[in-house]
Amino acid sequence: MAFSSERLRRAFLALLLLVGVLVASSAASAQDQAAQTKQKTYKPEEVEALVAPIALYPDSVLSQALMASTYPLEIVLAARWIKAHPNVKGDDAVKAVANESWDVSVKSLVAFPQVLEPMSDKLDWTQKLGDAFLAQEKEVLDAVQRLRAKAQQAGNLKSNEQQTVIVEPATTTTQTIVRIEPANPEVIYVPAYDPMIVYGGWAYPYYPPYYWPPYPAYYPGYAFGAGIAWGIGFAVGVAIIGGITWGGGGNVNINVNRAANIDRNFNRNNVGAGGEWKHDASHRKGVAYRDNATRDKYGRGNAGANARSDFRGRSPSAGDRAAFGDRAGAGGVSDRGNVGNRPQTADRPGSGSNFGNSASRDRAFQGVGGGTASQRDFDRGRSSAGSSSFNRPSGGGARGGGGGGRGGGGRR
DSSP, X not given: OHHHHHHHHHHXXXXXXXXXXXXXXXXXXXXXXXHHHHHTSOOHHHHHHHHTTTTTSOHHHHHHXXXXXXXXHHHHHXXXXXXXXXXXXXXXXXXXXXXXXXXXXXXXXXXXXXXXXXXXXXXXXXXXXXXXXXXXXHHHHXXXXXXXXXXXXXXXXXXXXXXXXXXXXXXXXXXXXXXXXXXXXXXXOOOBOOHHHHTTSOSOTTSOOOOOOOOTTTSTTOOTTOSOBOOOOEEOSTTOOEEEEOSTTOEEEEOXXXXXXXXXXXXXXXBOGGGBBOOOGGGSTTOOOSSHHHIIIIITTSTHHHHHHHHTTOOOOHHHHHTTOOBXXXXXXXXXXXXXXXXXXXXXXXXXXXXXXXXXXXXXXXXXXXXXXXXXXXXXXXXXXHTSTTOSOOOOOOOOOOOOOOOSTTOO
């Protein structure tokens, strides 16, 4: 009996030891996960660098750019549509893309080519902006307000013929709010500017602001380094679907009635209280989310699997494939076609947050390049699909990708 009791005692002690090890391991895993999540959070100065090129946009245009930035591949498709239809402007352009499969925020931006085209050409910036907006919406809006305050102090943000600047003083519960509205709601001007000038200098040398010179087609006569350029105003009405609720944490909202006028398939149920905008993962088209928390929130059960099937040969309609048919050199992202031949796009992680490391920001979708192995995978998939029941037309959207170039001036 004594021998049996001793064995039981030892077994019990061993069980306690095992439980202790498991608890310690679980705690360490939780700490590692928390550390990884913290590392994936953009710093305030990084967020300011991201929003610097658009912080002085009218609130409505800013909100639509933020929403659309979460769908980078659809941005590429819409920008290519603009280049193919240069004479269709403003609301007419929005009506012309009514039957496209893009998200309504992307459709609305075809009325603002001076916004949409740089978002396509600088796709690495667009994806990082979308990543920050999805994971840190409040921080993004706070960064916009800080930059607007700096522009005001530098004397570069004031009411004029193009815009109305409204300042709401701070209260006991809110900070000072700077709103920007078009002077004429029917004609909207979008400013272009050098962040290093308009904000009265830049305080973060390790995180320089993103910048590209204004596109001459929309800002004729702009002199490099001249500050704010206003360029061409676009007559819009139906294209304005977004807005921003400042203060109290802040959020981007969407006018559901206007959105439904643009997109007959707009899901009114995918809107929060008070019209708060919600990300629609089905328009992500397989682009990886940047961190685990965002991926867990949006990425499970979305269109990513379908996107990977498309890359393996089950391609959508020929009309959509044509949008990516021209494979050019190493210019901007919008010039790099044949994305259907790049099977790993949906499986690649998002780009890192180290803005100071030039290698880390060369491309938004690293590893997307064609390559002989990728081509063989695609050919095998296409051959397999050709002999299977999947080889019939479907209504999926085209896929795009690639890393974007950055503007002049020695900065991004």
